[in-house]
Structure formats: structure tokens, C-alpha cells
Amino acid sequence: MARCLSLFLSICFLSVIGIASAANLGMVAKNNIAEIEASQEAFFSLLIWTSDAEQEVLLAPKAVPENWTVVIDKNRVNVSAAGGEEIVLIDGRYVRATRVGVTAVPWGAGPGIYTILISASASKTGGDVSFVQEGVLNLTVRIAGNEVLPARGGGAQENETQKSRTEENRYLYAAVFVLIVFISFLVYKYS
Numbered sequence: 001m002a003r004c005l006s007l008f009l010s011i012c013f014l015s016v017i018g019i020a021s022a023a024n025l026g027m028v029a030k031n032n033i034a035e036i037e038a039s040q041e042a043f044f045s046l047l048i049w050t051s052d053a054e055q056e057v058l059l060a061p062k063a064v065p066e067n068w069t070v071v072i073d074k075n076r077v078n079v080s081a082a083g084g085e086e087i088v089l090i091d092g093r094y095v096r097a098t099r100v101g102v103t104a105v106p107w108g109a110g111p112g113i114y115t116i117l118i119s120a121s122a123s124k125t126g127g128d129v130s131f132v133q134e135g136v137l138n139l140t141v142r143i144a145g146n147e148v149l150p151a152r153g154g155g156a157q158e159n160e161t162q163k164s165r166t167e168e169n170r171y172l173y174a175a176v177f178v179l180i181v182f183i184s185f186l187v188y189k190y191s
Helices: 002-022 155-190
Strands: 025-029 033-036 042-050 055-063 068-072 076-079 086-090 093-106 112-126 129-143
Touching: 025 086, 025 112, 025 129, 033 042, 042 055, 042 076, 042 086, 042 112, 042 129, 055 068, 068 112, 076 093, 093 112, 093 129
Parallel strands: 033 129
Antiparallel strands: 025 042, 042 093, 055 076, 055 112, 068 093, 086 093, 112 129
8 A cells, every 4th residue: 555655646746747848948049140340230030939739938138238238029929839930840840930039239339249148938837836947048249340358248147147046956856856755755664
């Protein structure tokens, strides 16, 4: 009886993990480098897709160089496996993707290489558990002239923050796993 209960608890836990892996958001920049003159704007084209029936994706600038303006055509995008303007080949199968434009205006920026980070996030709810999947796209703007590297608008700091969040999540998953094994052991021992 205890083994059956332990098996049941394990299956329940694994089914929750299955919901998490079903949150399926993908994105890529068709052009992640723009080479412009100092008085021009930089244009980027992003492709976003999902294998789910429909999912709302939120887009936002995560790190922008100082005094720049970044405009995203659509801050909220509904993507679905059946919709989208373009087709992307992923792992040997074709997926429909939605195109989103990004415009960067470098107010008063001198020659150099600049980095813009754009985040895309989608959430999925399964019963009492919610999962959020987030991705960050790294866009580069090269302004013609002397190749002096200016400050990058906090991009490196944001990458360090993302790495620490990922590490925190690993510790959380490990702690939850140890807790489930411990509870399963107690159920087995005292049943």
C-alpha cells in the first residue's frame, strides 16, 4: 500500500512538471545586427512562435542605452501554432511565427557598438500552478565611425541578474525534489 501511495505521489509530481514543459515559447531575431549612420534609426524584425493553441506574449525593452528610444510594434502579441505571417523550421518541422518590428532611435549617440535587450514572456496556468517562460533577445546597433565602444546601457548587469535567477531556480528545484523524496520515504516507512 505504501509503495502504491509513493508511486501515486511521484506520478502526480511528474504530471505537474509535464505541464511546465508544455509552455512552449520560441523567438528569434531575423536580423540581430543593424549598421547605421549617426542620424538614422535601426530596424529589427523578431519572429515569435508557440506550439500551443494560443498564447499571449508580452514584449518589453529590458536594457536600452542611455538616451535611446526603443519602440516595439506590438507589446502584447497573441501567437498560436496555426497563426502567423512567417514559417520557421524548428527541429525538422515547420512552425508558423508572428512577426514583430522593433525600432531603435539613438538620440545623440556617437560612433560605436550598442546593445539592446528585448524580453518576451508568456505564462501558462495548470490547476493551482502557474509557469512563466521568458526569453531575452540581444540586438546590436553599430553606428558608423570610429570603433570606440561606449557604455552598453546595463546589458551586462541584466545578463548577470538573469544568471543569478537561473541559479536560484536550480536550487529551488533541487530543494523541492529532495522534499518530495523525503515525504515519499516517510510515507513508505510509516505505512
